[in-house]
Amino acid sequence: MTRLACALISAIILITSSSCTAQGGVARDPGKVVQAHPAQAKPYPIFGRLYAVKGGTLYRFSGTTLRALTHQVTVKDPATSADGSELAFAQFGAQDSTIMMTGADLFALRAITPPAGPEGPLWAVEPAFAPDGSGLTYLTDRGKAGGPNDLGIWEYDLRSGQSRRLTIPVAYTGGDSDQTFRPGASPALLFTTYLYDGDPPQPVARLTWMSLRTYRQAYLSPSLERNFQPAVSPDGQFLAYVHAAPTGDELAVTRLPDAPGAPPYPTQAASVIQGGMVAHPVWSPDGRSLAFLRLVNGSFDLYVLPLSIDATGIHAQGAPIALTQGSFFDADSRLSWSP
Amino acid sequence: MQGRGSVHGWDRGRWLAAGGLVALFLVVCAAAYLAPVLSLFGQRDAPSTRTAIPTPAATPPPLDSTHRVNILLLGSDNDQKFKADAVLSQTMIVASIDPAHHQVILLSIPRDLWVAIPGDRTAKIDLAYADGGAALARATVEARFKIPIHYYAWVGLNGLVAIVDRLGGVDVDVLHPVLDELYPNDLAGAGYGYTRVYIPAGPQHLDGVRALEYVRSRHGDLLSDFGRSARQQQVLLALERQGSKLNLITELPTLAHDLNGHVKTDLDLLHAAQIAFYVRGLDRGDIHQVFLPPPMVADARSADGQDILLPNWPLIQQRLHELFGNDLLP
Numbered sequence: 001m002t003r004l005a006c007a008l009i010s011a012i013i014l015i016t017s018s019s020c021t022a023q024g025g026v027a028r029d030p031g032k033v034v035q036a037h038p039a040q041a042k043p044y045p046i047f048g049r050l051y052a053v054k055g056g057t058l059y060r061f062s063g064t065t066l067r068a069l070t071h072q073v074t075v076k077d078p079a080t081s082a083d084g085s086e087l088a089f090a091q092f093g094a095q096d097s098t099i100m101m102t103g104a105d106l107f108a109l110r111a112i113t114p115p116a117g118p119e120g121p122l123w124a125v126e127p128a129f130a131p132d133g134s135g136l137t138y139l140t141d142r143g144k145a146g147g148p149n150d151l152g153i154w155e156y157d158l159r160s161g162q163s164r165r166l167t168i169p170v171a172y173t174g175g176d177s178d179q180t181f182r183p184g185a186s187p188a189l190l191f192t193t194y195l196y197d198g199d200p201p202q203p204v205a206r207l208t209w210m211s212l213r214t215y216r217q218a219y220l221s222p223s224l225e226r227n228f229q230p231a232v233s234p235d236g237q238f239l240a241y242v243h244a245a246p247t248g249d250e251l252a253v254t255r256l257p258d259a260p261g262a263p264p265y266p267t268q269a270a271s272v273i274q275g276g277m278v279a280h281p282v283w284s285p286d287g288r289s290l291a292f293l294r295l296v297n298g299s300f301d302l303y304v305l306p307l308s309i310d311a312t313g314i315h316a317q318g319a320p321i322a323l324t325q326g327s328f329f330d331a332d333s334r335l336s337w338s339p
Numbered sequence: 340m341q342g343r344g345s346v347h348g349w350d351r352g353r354w355l356a357a358g359g360l361v362a363l364f365l366v367v368c369a370a371a372y373l374a375p376v377l378s379l380f381g382q383r384d385a386p387s388t389r390t391a392i393p394t395p396a397a398t399p400p401p402l403d404s405t406h407r408v409n410i411l412l413l414g415s416d417n418d419q420k421f422k423a424d425a426v427l428s429q430t431m432i433v434a435s436i437d438p439a440h441h442q443v444i445l446l447s448i449p450r451d452l453w454v455a456i457p458g459d460r461t462a463k464i465d466l467a468y469a470d471g472g473a474a475l476a477r478a479t480v481e482a483r484f485k486i487p488i489h490y491y492a493w494v495g496l497n498g499l500v501a502i503v504d505r506l507g508g509v510d511v512d513v514l515h516p517v518l519d520e521l522y523p524n525d526l527a528g529a530g531y532g533y534t535r536v537y538i539p540a541g542p543q544h545l546d547g548v549r550a551l552e553y554v555r556s557r558h559g560d561l562l563s564d565f566g567r568s569a570r571q572q573q574v575l576l577a578l579e580r581q582g583s584k585l586n587l588i589t590e591l592p593t594l595a596h597d598l599n600g601h602v603k604t605d606l607d608l609l610h611a612a613q614i615a616f617y618v619r620g621l622d623r624g625d626i627h628q629v630f631l632p633p634p635m636v637a638d639a640r641s642a643d644g645q646d647i648l649l650p651n652w653p654l655i656q657q658r659l660h661e662l663f664g665n666d667l668l669p
Contacts, residue, residue, distance in 0.1 A: 095535045123518070123537050141518060148559060149518050172561035174516030177540055194515045194540060196561050200632035203514040203566070205540065226514070229541060242541065246623075249512055249542050277510070279542045293542075295510055298581075300544060331543040332513075 033059060033066055033329075036301075036322035044304065044321050048285045049104070051078035051087075052293075052302055053333035058089060061302075061323065069106055076333040079136065080104070081129040082183075084285075084338030088112075088127035088136060096121040099138050099156070104338075112156055113138065113163065119145050126334060131183040134158060137166065139177060150175030153191060167210070170195055176208075178229045178334075184236035186258055187212045190220070192228040207241060207267065209260045218260040221267040231281045231290070232256065238314055239266065240281040240290055251278045251292060251305075253314050273316040274305060282335040293331050294320065300331040393457055393478045396668050397487030399610070407666045408436045408614070409486055410606070411477055413468060413493040414554075414571070428468035428476060428493075429555065430571055433486055435663065436614060443621060444662055445575065446629045447568035448480065449636060453647040457482050463647060468493075473603065483650075484659060485668040490606045496526055498601025499554070500547030505594045506581045509550050511574060512542045515566075519556040526551070550574055564648075565632055572628045579626075583619050629662060631655060 033054060035043045043064045050061040056074035060067050074092040081087075088101045096115040102108055113124040124140045135157045141149035143165065150169040153176050156162075166189070169175030179191035193208045205228040207220040221227040226244035233240070236256065243252045254270035277295035284291065289307055293300040302323040308315050400406035414430030431448040450465040457478045459470055467479040477488045494502070503509050517538040524534040526548065536552045538545075545553060554574050560566035606614075635655050636648040659667060 097537075120520075121535060123535075125537075125539070144520075149520055150559070151516060151518065172559060174518060174540060174559065177516055192540070200565075200630070201562060203569075205515075244512060277512075277542050295542065298507065298510065298544075300542075328544065331541070332539050 033327045034325050035064075035066060036325040044323055046304075046323070048337060048339045049080070049084060050282075050291055050302070050323075051080065051336040051338075053078065053330045054327060055330065056092070075100075076330065077126045078334065078336040079127040079129055080336045080338035081133055082131050082338075083133075086129065086133075088129065090125040090127065090138075097123050097125055099124045099127045099136075101127075101136075112161070113140065117142055119143065123149075123151065125151075126177065126179065128179055128181060131181050131187070137179050137181075137189065139175070139179070141175075148172050152176060153179050153189070166215075167191070169193075180230055180232055182209075182232045182236045182256065183234065186236075190230045190232055190239070192230065193219075195223075197223045205244070207239075211259075219265065220256075220260055221265050222263070225267075227252075227267055229280055231283055233283050234285060234287045238287075238309075240283065241267070241270075242278055242281065243267070243270070243272070245272075245275075248275060248277045249279065250275045251281055251290070253290075253307075255313065271313060271315070273307075273314075274303075274320060279331045280333075280335045282337045284337055285339040291323075291335055291337055293329055293335070295331075296322075297326070299326045300329045301325055301327050302329060302335075393482070395477060395488065396481045397489060399489040405439045407439070407663070408489050408610075410434045410436070410614075411473070411480055411488045411491040412575075413473060413476060413491060414499065415468065415493065415495055426469055427463075427465040429465065430568075431464065431476070431480070432568075432571065432575070433480065433484075433488070435486070436617065438617065441621070441625055443618065443626045444629055445572050445626065446486075446662070447572060447631070448484070449564050449568065449631060449648050451564055451646065451648045452631075452636065453639070453641065453649050454479060454483050463645065473605075481668060483652075485656070486659070486663065487666070487668055490604065490610070492604040492606060493602065495601045496551060496555075498598055499551050500526070501597040501601060502578065502594070503545070503547035503550045505597050506578065508544050508546045509574060509577045509581050510542065510544050511550070511553065511577050513538055513540045513553065514570070514573070515560070516540045517553060517556050518559040519552075521558045522552060522556055545574075565630060568630055569628075576623075576626060576628075579618060582615075627662075629658075631658070 045064050046061045052059050053076055057068050058070040058075050058078055060069055075089045078089045085104055087104050088099055090097045091100045093115060098111045098115050099113045100109055101112050116122055122140055122142050124138050127136050127138045129136045135155055137153055137155050139151040140154050141151055148171045150171060150173060152165055152169045153167040154163045155166050167176050174194045177192045179189055182188040182190055189210045189212055191208050193206045195204050195206060197204045204223055205226040206223060207227050207230050208217055209220050210217045227241055229242045231240045238253055239256045240253045242249050250272045251274035252270040252272050254266045256266060279293045281290050281292040290305045292303055294303045303320040304323060305320040306317040308317045400408060412432040412434055413428045415426040415428050429450060433446040435444040448464060450463060452464045454464045455461045456467045464479060468476040473491045473493055477491055480486060481488055517536060519536040521533045522536040524532040536556055538553055554571045557563050557567040635651050635658060639647050639649045641647050
């Protein structure tokens with residue numbers, strides 16, 4: 001009886017506390033993508049094609065229409081060629097993944113990396129097309145040979161069909177990620193280098209620049225911070241990335257120097273243009289807006305932020321526009337936006 | 340004509356009978372609602388048959404106390420290489436709730452810490468739970484760290500998965516890509532083997548199985564158990580945030596049902612509710628994450644060839660005094 005009385009008192013406390021604080025978050029929807037309809041009558045129109053993944057299924061936004069492109073397979077990390085004619089993504093098995101490539105119409109799908117090698121099953125993720133269309137880069141644990149299987153960046157030549165290694169990751173850090181090309185006169189690859197630094201050691205993520213002519217590398221962000229998921233504007237002039245702040249993962253932008261070198265780092269002159277929890281920024285093909293995933297009410301949804309550029313730099317033009325609501329996109333997958 | 344004590348044709352006896360029925364109905368409803376919850380809080384670690392385990396050093400402070408309350412959080416795998424009820428604790432976190440200073444300390448104890456287990460051998464501290472259950476794990480923490488442990492809560496693998504899934508998953512900023520070629524494939528009685536795990540870095544939503552992989556993997560992490568401890572605390576805090584959105588009225592019985600058999604605790608429902616209520620009122624800055632990195636510990640190898648962490652007790656005690664002040668045991 002004492003226990004029952006105790007339980008009843010507890011129930012009252014719980015009911016009181018839940019009544020005071022329960023926020024009634026968004027229910028996890030079983031599979032639908034819900035397009036947002038804010039003040040305007042029609043959904044916000046997308047120029048070009050914006051790709052995102054939900055529940056392992058690849059979706060494409062074009063104009064105001066939305067279409068699921070894959071079925072009964074688990075995919076991640078869509079990437080498109082500069083002209084939008086080629087599409088690549090990672091397709092997952094139980095213990096491996098391969099890079100698949102196809103035309104934008106999804107015909108003639110083909111694997112360009114093997115699911116396994118002499119060293120065992122392999123991961124291959126995050127494809128990214130070179131601006132000149134000559135090939136693409138991807139992350140893989142190929143070559144691990146019994147050691148740590150940190151991810152390194154590899155390059156696939158579309159003409160020869162051969163892959164070669166571009167980076168050697170620091171062992172037992174998880175490796176390199178988020179690679180993206182910088183177009184222009186000084187072609188380069190930007191990516192996130194995951195490391196441990198400090199005393200005691202703590203996880204850090206540094207933005208790294210690598211010349212594709214000399215393979216010289218330079219950091220774009222300081223140590224003892226976490227800056228990751230770089231995205232370079234189509235003209236190669238600006239860098240958007242995610243900065244881990246005490247209040248969340250915010251979206252920042254900065255101007256990219258021609259040939260990065262010693263400090264001060266470009267991120268030290270960055271502007272934060274979106275707070276909260278943000279992931280995977282991607283530029284529109286015209287460079288006038290950024291799309292990203294943003295955590296709202298427990299759901300990662302697609303947002304677009306229009307930008308303005310003037311002599312003082314790059315600025316957000318108003319508040320971000322929700323493309324979807326309560327759609328629970330996969331934030332462990334990249335986005336892609338093509339013409 | 341109506342007699343005395345009657346209202347609209349009902350005499351007092353009928354009113355009493357009707358009132359009694361309503362009260363009975365409410366009690367039955369409350370009992371049905373609370374049955375799974377009571378069942379959950381009734382599950383404790385089996386009493387150890389060992390006689391050498393010291394009794395808890397401190398009795399829990401009263402409900403209206405402003406005194407510190409320390410809870411030993413234990414997490415175990417259920418690798419089938421171990422016999423039932425003799426599993427190592429993979430997670431040992433002391434959650435210290437200090438109402439007087441409006442703060443919570445989360446202190447992760449490295450599982451490989453080489454300590455003298457009371458009444459037992461000198462071994463890794465994770466062996467205390469395997470050898471003597473929660474009682475010996477508690478006694479070991481009290482004896483070595485001088486932290487009075489008022490309660491314990493143990494969660495098994497499936498319990499963590501159930502908690503995360505019942506909360507609808509957990510939103511976490513994964514600190515590094517997690518790659519593990521030797522992740523134990525022992526969930527849901529799949530037998531003892533290994534599987535491969537890959538979790539990309541960055542903010543994302545983890546379901547129960549994925550969250551377990553994130554907090555449990557350590558083979559691909561340069562910091563090994565320290566890296567894993569940081570991830571465990573990160574998910575614990577994310578779960579607290581996620582749980583604050585839970586409608587406890589509707590979800591608590593279902594959550595209790597899901598956790599049946601996967602959670603053991605000596606917390607009673609009243610204290611658990613009070614703690615839940617208190618933690619909901621905390622800001623992120625009120626929660627302090629504490630680890631014991633070098634030089635408080637040093638890598639070493641035991642005489643029987645195990646990779647262990649040797650404690651530097653003076654340094655650890657100095658840190659504990661900074662954190663707990665005079666609330667430590669003599």
